[in-house]
Amino acid sequence: MKITKYSVSGVLIWVISLSGFCSETLRILTWGGYAPASIVQKFEKETGIKVKVTLSNNEEMIAKLRATGGSGFDLAQPSHDRIQSAQQEYQIYQPIELARIQKELFDSAVLEATLKAATLGADLYAVPFIWGTNGLIVHQGKASVVQDYTDLCRPEVSGKVSYRLRRPTLISFAFALGEDPFAAYSDLNHYQGILDKVEKALIQCKQNVKTYWSGADVLLNLMRSGEVVAALGWDTTGWKLHAENKDIIYRVPRSGALGWIDTFALPKRAKNRLAAYRWIQFVMQPAIAAELVNEIGNFVAAKDIPSHPLVASSLKQNFADSFPGDTFKNVRWYPPVPPGFETYEGKVLDRIQVARAS
Amino acid sequence: MTFALECRSLSKRFGSFSAVSDVSFTISEGSFFSILGPSGCGKTTLLRMISGFCEPDKGDIVIHSRSMRGILPNARPVNMVFQQLALFPMMTVFENIAYGLRCRKVSKKKISFHVEEVLNRVGLAQSGSKKIDQLSGGQKQRVAIARCLVLEPKILLLDEPLGALDLKLREHMKIELKKLQTQLGTTFLYITHDQSEALVMSSHIAVMKEGRIEQIGTPQALYQSPKSSFVAQFVGDNNHWRGKIVQFCEPYVEVQTEEGWKLKALYSSSFQVGDRVDIFVRPEAMLVKSGEKKPNGWVNCFEGLVSSVVFNGGTRDLWVNVRGGNGSSFSKELKVTLPAQKGDGEACLPSGRAVEVGWDALSSHVLKVGVK
Amino acid sequence: MNRLLLKWNVGLLALPLLLWIVLLIILPLSDLFISSFQEKVGVGVFEWGLGNYQAFLQEPFYWQTFIRTVLFSIIATMATLGVAFPVAYYIAKVARGRVKSMLFVLCLLPFWVSELVRNYGWMIILRESGLLNHFLMKLNLITQPIEFLYRDATVMMGLIYTSLLFMVVPLVVVLENLDESLLEASDDLGGGRLISLRRIIIPHAMPGIVSGCIMVFMLTLGNYLTATLLGGKESLWFTEHIYNQFMTRWNWELGSAMGFLLLVVSSALVWLGLRMTGQKLNKVMT
Numbered sequence A: 001m002k003i004t005k006y007s008v009s010g011v012l013i014w015v016i017s018l019s020g021f022c023s024e025t026l027r028i029l030t031w032g033g034y035a036p037a038s039i040v041q042k043f044e045k046e047t048g049i050k051v052k053v054t055l056s057n058n059e060e061m062i063a064k065l066r067a068t069g070g071s072g073f074d075l076a077q078p079s080h081d082r083i084q085s086a087q088q089e090y091q092i093y094q095p096i097e098l099a100r101i102q103k104e105l106f107d108s109a110v111l112e113a114t115l116k117a118a119t120l121g122a123d124l125y126a127v128p129f130i131w132g133t134n135g136l137i138v139h140q141g142k143a144s145v146v147q148d149y150t151d152l153c154r155p156e157v158s159g160k161v162s163y164r165l166r167r168p169t170l171i172s173f174a175f176a177l178g179e180d181p182f183a184a185y186s187d188l189n190h191y192q193g194i195l196d197k198v199e200k201a202l203i204q205c206k207q208n209v210k211t212y213w214s215g216a217d218v219l220l221n222l223m224r225s226g227e228v229v230a231a232l233g234w235d236t237t238g239w240k241l242h243a244e245n246k247d248i249i250y251r252v253p254r255s256g257a258l259g260w261i262d263t264f265a266l267p268k269r270a271k272n273r274l275a276a277y278r279w280i281q282f283v284m285q286p287a288i289a290a291e292l293v294n295e296i297g298n299f300v301a302a303k304d305i306p307s308h309p310l311v312a313s314s315l316k317q318n319f320a321d322s323f324p325g326d327t328f329k330n331v332r333w334y335p336p337v338p339p340g341f342e343t344y345e346g347k348v349l350d351r352i353q354v355a356r357a358s
Numbered sequence B: 001m002t003f004a005l006e007c008r009s010l011s012k013r014f015g016s017f018s019a020v021s022d023v024s025f026t027i028s029e030g031s032f033f034s035i036l037g038p039s040g041c042g043k044t045t046l047l048r049m050i051s052g053f054c055e056p057d058k059g060d061i062v063i064h065s066r067s068m069r070g071i072l073p074n075a076r077p078v079n080m081v082f083q084q085l086a087l088f089p090m091m092t093v094f095e096n097i098a099y100g101l102r103c104r105k106v107s108k109k110k111i112s113f114h115v116e117e118v119l120n121r122v123g124l125a126q127s128g129s130k131k132i133d134q135l136s137g138g139q140k141q142r143v144a145i146a147r148c149l150v151l152e153p154k155i156l157l158l159d160e161p162l163g164a165l166d167l168k169l170r171e172h173m174k175i176e177l178k179k180l181q182t183q184l185g186t187t188f189l190y191i192t193h194d195q196s197e198a199l200v201m202s203s204h205i206a207v208m209k210e211g212r213i214e215q216i217g218t219p220q221a222l223y224q225s226p227k228s229s230f231v232a233q234f235v236g237d238n239n240h241w242r243g244k245i246v247q248f249c250e251p252y253v254e255v256q257t258e259e260g261w262k263l264k265a266l267y268s269s270s271f272q273v274g275d276r277v278d279i280f281v282r283p284e285a286m287l288v289k290s291g292e293k294k295p296n297g298w299v300n301c302f303e304g305l306v307s308s309v310v311f312n313g314g315t316r317d318l319w320v321n322v323r324g325g326n327g328s329s330f331s332k333e334l335k336v337t338l339p340a341q342k343g344d345g346e347a348c349l350p351s352g353r354a355v356e357v358g359w360d361a362l363s364s365h366v367l368k369v370g371v372k
Numbered sequence C: 001m002n003r004l005l006l007k008w009n010v011g012l013l014a015l016p017l018l019l020w021i022v023l024l025i026i027l028p029l030s031d032l033f034i035s036s037f038q039e040k041v042g043v044g045v046f047e048w049g050l051g052n053y054q055a056f057l058q059e060p061f062y063w064q065t066f067i068r069t070v071l072f073s074i075i076a077t078m079a080t081l082g083v084a085f086p087v088a089y090y091i092a093k094v095a096r097g098r099v100k101s102m103l104f105v106l107c108l109l110p111f112w113v114s115e116l117v118r119n120y121g122w123m124i125i126l127r128e129s130g131l132l133n134h135f136l137m138k139l140n141l142i143t144q145p146i147e148f149l150y151r152d153a154t155v156m157m158g159l160i161y162t163s164l165l166f167m168v169v170p171l172v173v174v175l176e177n178l179d180e181s182l183l184e185a186s187d188d189l190g191g192g193r194l195i196s197l198r199r200i201i202i203p204h205a206m207p208g209i210v211s212g213c214i215m216v217f218m219l220t221l222g223n224y225l226t227a228t229l230l231g232g233k234e235s236l237w238f239t240e241h242i243y244n245q246f247m248t249r250w251n252w253e254l255g256s257a258m259g260f261l262l263l264v265v266s267s268a269l270v271w272l273g274l275r276m277t278g279q280k281l282n283k284v285m286t
């Protein structure tokens, strides 16, 4: 087992690192859009470090680092709730030295949520980069009844609803059903009970669903065409649709929006840690962060960014509309997922998928 | 009298090319009828029209008094042995032969009986379970024929079936086929470009040229009295001269050849001075002067050198190189066939020997050029 | 001496192939095989056992999805054969010159774009607010738009469309080798079209049919995008399951077991198909 695994990893490392030998390079494993060319250029000009970006998503990021034993990249950007369990099981990251980063660059609420989620023992494994929320995307004229997640199952919107079959949906529904799944993370039995309840609700709700969306572009098309009038989705998707059609809004439901944070984490065998720290410092500068916000549409976890003068006014407006007053404080940041929970959740999702719509 | 097959003014064009034009003939029942002609003269096209794979542009085909117009190939009372045999490689010998019977929904028992019988008849009794690619060329040939015979067709069409065989086997199969046909009494329509095959096997031959029939007759008639230069040259070997009639001198006419020879040929009332004619002499009609005696009726005589001798067992072929008359620079090879055992003088004519050759005017054949 | 040299040369030439086979086939497969027998008993702690296979058998939706996927792939393969055979016959035996190459290009057309784009194309056409519904409404054939997407039939159509070329090519190759005089002989001996088809054309085309079927079966069985994008709420393709086990559940052990089962069952089915049609693999694959 060990031997074969290492030999496969060895070949992968060799292939991946071939390009990185010549000059100083920073290899970032990140999401599409998180390292736009304009920012990369500025960074390269300022530091002389070449940046190589590999696009991925949460699951693939972890799978990739797991396959290479945490090498091949200098910086990864997994979500904050995925770090503890991945680190416990596969040891793919190394601790971050907070001393090397200016803490005051970060938004305190998001930083705090990240520190809480990404600390193991005395070691911190991630600092926040960008955050966003999951909520409802609703066509106001056609689906005014949808105020909370469970309203997606109401007969008024039958056949015109879509959501993802992923864990955010399970958790959103759990909250809407009056449970607190995060509090149940310490008690697997309790958590199972909640999941059973959610499973039943989602199977019942299945007849309402047009299709389970798989990517943002699919959801965009479903909402644009009017085939779907209410969906569970990301704030940016909702804001984008709102920009095209004022009737479509992103709504923070009664039971609250779920907040995710994509972070900076150092792969276990990162070669160029210093460059990674420099990148973090660089993109968290308010001016660069504001530029990134305008590019990505989500808010970077830098201090006071939602009111930064360089941020586009439409984005500011979105933020103000979705989080009036100080409701931003109510965002429920995902706590770290206890190891093994994904397997249970996965089975629930599988059962929901294969169940016949009643 | 009803015929097994009647073709009435059949014509077929491919685009502007006329492959078969105005072909008519009749075949009486039980005969072995051959169509002989050089490659590309339209034989296969003619056969395909009879079997129904190809629709004639004009004319009609009548088989046993029934017009075949609009009748599909699988409903015609004829079967075809294909030029490349077209045996089904995915089936055994038995299955190949049983194919037609199965299509007719004959019972299994009967099929088995008929197939065994026909296998016996073609001498392949033990080969029923063999695969096609395990057979020799001659055996394949016989399977192809058996496959048709088992259906008891009114007419069996054979498209150069011996073409793919080696010489020895071909000689053998010629006789076999002829025997088989006599034994069965089935009408055979046989296509070939090989005149010796046609001469050996057929009761009647139609000679084809460029889509038309030149002459129809028994092998003897074609050999002895060809009606056209083409037939004379195509059927059997012939020595050939072309020339102009210059004068009459009863009972001969004198012909001046292009090479400068003056030849005597038998007079015919249709000749006129100035007519262009072809003169043919069969090699076996040629004579060689032995000793000092001039053979009887020897009107045409050439001096020449034996250029080569071929011993054929029963006969011997000499090629004699003769020079043009009156010192002209032309020369010509004449073929002379002699019985192998004849007088001593001729028995040893080595190449290089000077000889005098000639022929009796009666044994030459004179045809006017450009007249049929 | 010379012979030794030759041996070495051949060895050197074969080296890349050998490397390819070892690195990309044997190593990953043995990795798959080994990890499918590992059970997770704690954080980062594994034990040997058959637990993953047990888990597979005990969860009905695992093996139901598996059976469904296999059945679906078999049906899709047969349907592709049904569609491809007349097309291939036309290309090989009827069409000539320009028409022939044009038809071939038509079969190639789906491969000018990536699978993702191809499926998005289908979605644009078939969705409730899509082109097909638009035209049907324009022609007054329907009054209410119909959702053509998210149905099993749509997945089937997408799979056939994607697989067509892989069936057509081997069929055209074998059918082009079919001597037309065999068909004429069959005709001459009294065989109608159906008899010729059943007893001459199909037996002749068998190697092509089998190799096409193997290719299409493997392709559909391993398909991911078409089944995921065009499929409905209940449809779950087995490869999607495997992907989920690896990527979202991080249950590599169960994913390996599933992957290995898929490999074994598909190989067994191919073997069965070869046996049933009396074909040899080496003949079919050349």
Ligand SMILES: Nc1ncnc2c1ncn2[C@@H]1O[C@H](COP(=O)(O)OP(=O)(O)O)[C@@H](O)[C@H]1O
Binding pocket: B014, B019, B037, B038, B039, B040, B041, B042, B043, B044, B045, B046
């Ligand atoms: N299907 C066809 N299309 C065009 N020309 C053809 C076709 N079949 C035969 N021909 C032409 O007709 C002529 C006679 O052909 P064929 O009957 O096969 O001659 P044979 O069998 O006497 O050798 C040939 O010049 C051949 O090229």
Ligand SMILES: [Mg+2]
Binding pocket: B043, B044, B083, B159, B160
């Ligand atoms: Mg021919």
